[in-house]
Amino acid sequence: xxxxxxxxxxxxxxxxxxxxxxxxxxxxxxxxxxxxxxxxxxxxxxxxxxxxxxxxxxxxxxxxxxxxxxxxxxxxxxxxxxxxxxxxxxxxxxxxxxxxxxxxxxxxxxxxxxxxxxxxxxxxxxxxxxxxxxxxxxxxxxxxxxxxxxxxxxxxxxxxxxxxxxxxxxxxxxxxxxxxxxxxxxxxxxxxxxxxxxxxxxxxxxxxxxxxxxxxxxxxxxxxxxxxxxxxxxxxxxxxxxxxxxxxxxxxxxxxxxxxxxxxxxxxxxxxxxxxxxxxxxxxxxxxxxxxxxxxxxxxxxxxxxxxxxxxxxxxxxxxxxxxxxxxxxxxxxxxxxxxxxxxxxxxxxxxxxxxxxxxxxxxxxxxxxxxxxxxxxxxxxxxxxxxxxxxxxxxxxxxxxxxxxxxxxxxxxxxxxxxxxxxxxxxxxxxxxxxxxxxxxxxxxxxxxxxxxxxxxxxxxxxxxxxx
Amino acid sequence: xxxxxxxxxxxxxxxxxxxxxxxxxxxxxxxxxxxxxxxxxxxxxxxxxxxxxxxxxxxxxxxxxxxxxxxxxxxxxxxxxxxxxxxxxxxxxxxxxxxxxxxxxxxxxxxxxxxxxxxxxxxxxxxxxxxxxxxxxxxxxxxxxxxxxxxxxxxxxxxxxxxxxxxxxxxxxxxxxxxxxxxxxxxxxxxxxxxxxxxxxxxxxxxxxxxxxxxxxxxxxxxxxxxxxxxxxxxxxxxxxxxx
Numbered sequence: 001x002x003x004x005x006x007x008x009x010x011x012x013x014x015x016x017x018x019x020x021x022x023x024x025x026x027x028x029x030x031x032x033x034x035x036x037x038x039x040x041x042x043x044x045x046x047x048x049x050x051x052x053x054x055x056x057x058x059x060x061x062x063x064x065x066x067x068x069x070x071x072x073x074x075x076x077x078x079x080x081x082x083x084x085x086x087x088x089x090x091x092x093x094x095x096x097x098x099x100x101x102x103x104x105x106x107x108x109x110x111x112x113x114x115x116x117x118x119x120x121x122x123x124x125x126x127x128x129x130x131x132x133x134x135x136x137x138x139x140x141x142x143x144x145x146x147x148x149x150x151x152x153x154x155x156x157x158x159x160x161x162x163x164x165x166x167x168x169x170x171x172x173x174x175x176x177x178x179x180x181x182x183x184x185x186x187x188x189x190x191x192x193x194x195x196x197x198x199x200x201x202x203x204x205x206x207x208x209x210x211x212x213x214x215x216x217x218x219x220x221x222x223x224x225x226x227x228x229x230x231x232x233x234x235x236x237x238x239x240x241x242x243x244x245x246x247x248x249x250x251x252x253x254x255x256x257x258x259x260x261x262x263x264x265x266x267x268x269x270x271x272x273x274x275x276x277x278x279x280x281x282x283x284x285x286x287x288x289x290x291x292x293x294x295x296x297x298x299x300x301x302x303x304x305x306x307x308x309x310x311x312x313x314x315x316x317x318x319x320x321x322x323x324x325x326x327x328x329x330x331x332x333x334x335x336x337x338x339x340x341x342x343x344x345x346x347x348x349x350x351x352x353x354x355x356x357x358x359x360x361x362x363x364x365x366x367x368x369x370x371x372x373x374x375x376x377x378x379x380x381x382x383x384x385x386x387x388x389x390x391x392x393x394x395x396x397x398x399x400x401x402x403x404x405x406x407x408x409x410x411x412x413x414x415x416x417x418x419x420x421x422x423x424x425x426x427x428x429x430x431x432x433x434x435x436x437x438x439x440x441x442x443x444x445x446x447x448x449x450x451x452x453x454x455x456x457x458x459x460x461x462x463x464x465x466x467x468x469x
Numbered sequence: 470x471x472x473x474x475x476x477x478x479x480x481x482x483x484x485x486x487x488x489x490x491x492x493x494x495x496x497x498x499x500x501x502x503x504x505x506x507x508x509x510x511x512x513x514x515x516x517x518x519x520x521x522x523x524x525x526x527x528x529x530x531x532x533x534x535x536x537x538x539x540x541x542x543x544x545x546x547x548x549x550x551x552x553x554x555x556x557x558x559x560x561x562x563x564x565x566x567x568x569x570x571x572x573x574x575x576x577x578x579x580x581x582x583x584x585x586x587x588x589x590x591x592x593x594x595x596x597x598x599x600x601x602x603x604x605x606x607x608x609x610x611x612x613x614x615x616x617x618x619x620x621x622x623x624x625x626x627x628x629x630x631x632x633x634x635x636x637x638x639x640x641x642x643x644x645x646x647x648x649x650x651x652x653x654x655x656x657x658x659x660x661x662x663x664x665x666x667x668x669x670x671x672x673x674x675x676x677x678x679x680x681x682x683x684x685x686x687x688x689x690x691x692x693x694x695x696x697x698x699x700x701x702x703x704x705x706x707x708x709x710x711x712x713x
Binding site: 177187215217218221222243244247253254255256260262263266267270278279356403405 | 648696
């Protein structure tokens, strides 16, 4: 009879992430989470049980071999550990920072059943940062296949597809509409959550793999997809992302001082308006900022507004705390910094001053009724509960609709009634050789789900390219 | 959309010419703020960070019959492209070119050569008609099937208001404040016929009779204090950050 070994005692609590103090960080754009030291990373890695049937791996949209990289980390084989991650994920420093691990790999972690799950994301980040500080290793590529591939959009989905396919020996050209690559990673997610130098470094890595990056090319305008296919491109992947911001259609929505979250964050992140006038793009943030919406974009906007000097920032959300779609960690971070959430309230109209700048917002209180199609309880206005909030800056963060340019300029491309592109389970669209993934297919979602879609599509594209005459 | 350097802003400019053989495009712009002043200082052969385009929907060029084209300031340059295209499509074109003062009037001779009839107007009357009041008399005398107006917002507003009672379909070209210029930020929103539309995706051409010009004028001026400050700092030789 086999003698059962005494089980090693596992620390139930995860090693906490070192962070900038709330009061300090609310005044700067430096990264909030500082990252594990080597000792902290080893301590956290040592909590991993190395399960024979790991539950974490199926939770990862890009299928990273989590226990293997953690084992290598434990053994201080950092180079091998990061190589293991990069085998599956070309953007580990980004994913380690912005993935909602608590809903993915970490949600299924066995240690999570007795205490806090292993902080897989923080370990991924540690290894990615370790490698970046020492210079990237460029893995070997498959011999050239002679196939040409165009990737539309240098965001999370496009970068993933490009990295996968270039490694398989295809010639990949990536078209980016903006002057900088990264998509939402550069225009949307703020510097204090994801430093732009890190995005730049990971994009550089993908370029070093051999991907040709062409910024300033808006596909659908500069060239159309049929034009690409006619000019020697064998397959196209569309990862053009989320587009136009949604507004509420309320009176006064076009007065000054009302920004869409996209505009606000693009000014701050892409154009670095927080450093105006060193950078030329201005932004004006008043004393009393209101953010409408409850997702991660709302949190990012609110926290950016605070860092730009707002005295008070209030998030107005029409449902209650339980329904907040933002990551819990981000809500905590925001509240620690002094952001106030006003639940069960929605705006009715905006009132401008004589100069055409917003001065107040009329709202109404809501109560929750029966669950709607999204499964969340539907907010219903409470009659007679109208109230007015003074505000001089409003940020509308209630979502985006797909950018319509490609759909309008690509004949035969099947589109849903919401304007998203129709694809099968492998990301194939209604047109031969044309694939799509990310927000342009799903509507607004996460960085990692876009990368997961890119990964799947890359597999299907590879097969298509290799079987094509 | 173009951006001069890493720290510059992105600005929309209307293309006013191109040469496919040489691979060039031309723009006409007013040196009003820091970005356009900086652009004006560049010499032949200098580089800018990025240029993306052409963006927006192509102009609608058809044989309408008799077309009135009204251009003001630097927008006369792109207007002339339309004049040319309208003529090539078989239209008879009457052109009006205008500016604030006589010395600011550009491309008058070119406009004359391209159009069947040319009228000139200035705000102060230093050349041609004073203001655009004469348009009303012109429309009473002659019947037009379409009007194209490109220029300062106030001018396009006046033209649209003048043509409306005559029922002449009037197309205006709007370039509101933009950041990406490709359907992302939403700052270029304009109210047209009571609906919210976007300059970059739905434009640049809109029905002049439906545009809420008052709102557009206010939105154009949203960042005027910052723009002035930045321009001033640049003129006195850069700001404390050391950047010229």
